[in-house]
Amino acid sequence: MANEQLYNTKCAGVKRLMKEAAELHEPTEMYYAQPLEDNLFEWHFTVRGTINTEFEGGIYHGRIVFPPEYPMKPPNMMFLTPNGRFELHKKICLSISGYHPETWLPSWSIRTALLALIGFLPTQGGGALGSLEYPKPERQKLAKASLAWKCRECGCVMKDTLKPLTEESEKDSQEASALAEKVQFKAKEPTESKPSTETENENGPVAGDSNSSNVENSENQNFAETSPGNSSETPSASNPAPAQIQTPRFSSNFTNRHHRPSDCDFSLFITIPLFVVIFAIVALLLARRFLLL
Numbered sequence: 001m002a003n004e005q006l007y008n009t010k011c012a013g014v015k016r017l018m019k020e021a022a023e024l025h026e027p028t029e030m031y032y033a034q035p036l037e038d039n040l041f042e043w044h045f046t047v048r049g050t051i052n053t054e055f056e057g058g059i060y061h062g063r064i065v066f067p068p069e070y071p072m073k074p075p076n077m078m079f080l081t082p083n084g085r086f087e088l089h090k091k092i093c094l095s096i097s098g099y100h101p102e103t104w105l106p107s108w109s110i111r112t113a114l115l116a117l118i119g120f121l122p123t124q125g126g127g128a129l130g131s132l133e134y135p136k137p138e139r140q141k142l143a144k145a146s147l148a149w150k151c152r153e154c155g156c157v158m159k160d161t162l163k164p165l166t167e168e169s170e171k172d173s174q175e176a177s178a179l180a181e182k183v184q185f186k187a188k189e190p191t192e193s194k195p196s197t198e199t200e201n202e203n204g205p206v207a208g209d210s211n212s213s214n215v216e217n218s219e220n221q222n223f224a225e226t227s228p229g230n231s232s233e234t235p236s237a238s239n240p241a242p243a244q245i246q247t248p249r250f251s252s253n254f255t256n257r258h259h260r261p262s263d264c265d266f267s268l269f270i271t272i273p274l275f276v277v278i279f280a281i282v283a284l285l286l287a288r289r290f291l292l293l
C-alpha cells in the first residue's frame with residue numbers, strides 16, 4: 001500500500017488501520033472495505049443487505065471516516081447508496097454497547113462495525129431524525145436498484161464488489177443480527193460542516209416519499225435506536241454482565257479528511273522529557289542550596 005510511505009507507522013492509529021486494511025483486503029460475501037488511495041483515514045465500504053429482510057438482494061456503499069485517535073475513538077459512517085433506512089451523506093455514529101458508557105472499545109474493529117450496520121438495517125427507525133421509514137416495497141425496489149449503483153469516487157459497482165453468497169455467509173449474517181441487538185446508530189451533532197463534494201444520489205429515493213427531497217437538508221438528525229443488549233456475542237474485550245450493558249457513543253470528530261497521523265502521539269514525546277528535565281533542574285538547585293548551607 002502506498003500509504004506506508006505517507007504515514008507514521010509508529011502511530012497506533014496508522015498501524016491499526018494498516019492492519020485492518022490488510023485483513024479486509026479480500027471482499028467477503030457480506031462486506032468489503034478499504035481505505036481510499038490517498039487517505040488512510042477515509043475508507044469506502046460495501047455491505048450486503050440483511051438476509052431475510054426487505055434489504056435482501058441489495059448491496060450498499062458508504063464512507064467510513066476515522067478520527068486521528070482511532071482506535072481509541074470510533075469511526076463515523078455514512079451511506080451513499082439509497083437504501084430507505086438511513087439518510088444519505090449523513091454522518092452516523094455507531095455506538096456499541098459495552099461495559100463503560102460513552103466508551104468505544106478499541107477492540108472493536110471495522111469488521112464489527114460493518115456487521116453491526118448490516119444487522120441494524122432492518123431495525124425500526126422509530127421516527128428518529130436521520131432515519132428513513134420507507135415502506136417495505138420501496139426498500140425492496142431500492143435494494144434491486146442498488147446493484148447497478150456505482151461510486152463516483154472509488155469506482156466500485158455494487159453488483160461486482162462482494163463475493164457471491166454461500167453457506168458461509170449465514171454465519172456472518174447471524175453475527176450481524178446479534179450485534180445489531182446491542183448497538184446504536186446516532187446521527188452526528190450538527191456542529192460540523194457537511195461534506196459538500198459527496199457523490200450524488202444517482203438512483204434517488206423513490207418518488208412519493210416525502211423524506212426523499214429532504215435528504216440533503218436535514219442536518220440535525222439524532223436517531224438512536226436502542227435495544228436491550230443482552231445478546232451473547234460480544235467482541236473479545238468486553239463480555240459485560242448482560243443486564244448491565246450500556247451504550248457508549250462514538251463521538252469522534254469528523255474533520256480529519258486530510259489528517260496527519262504523526263501528530264497523534266507526538267505531544268507525549270515532548271511533555272514527558274520536558275517534565276523530567278524540569279524536575280532534574282529543580283532537584284539540582286535544591287541540592288546545591290542545601291550543600292551551600
Ligand SMILES: [Zn+2]
Nearest residue numbers: 044151153154
Ligand atoms: Zn466508493
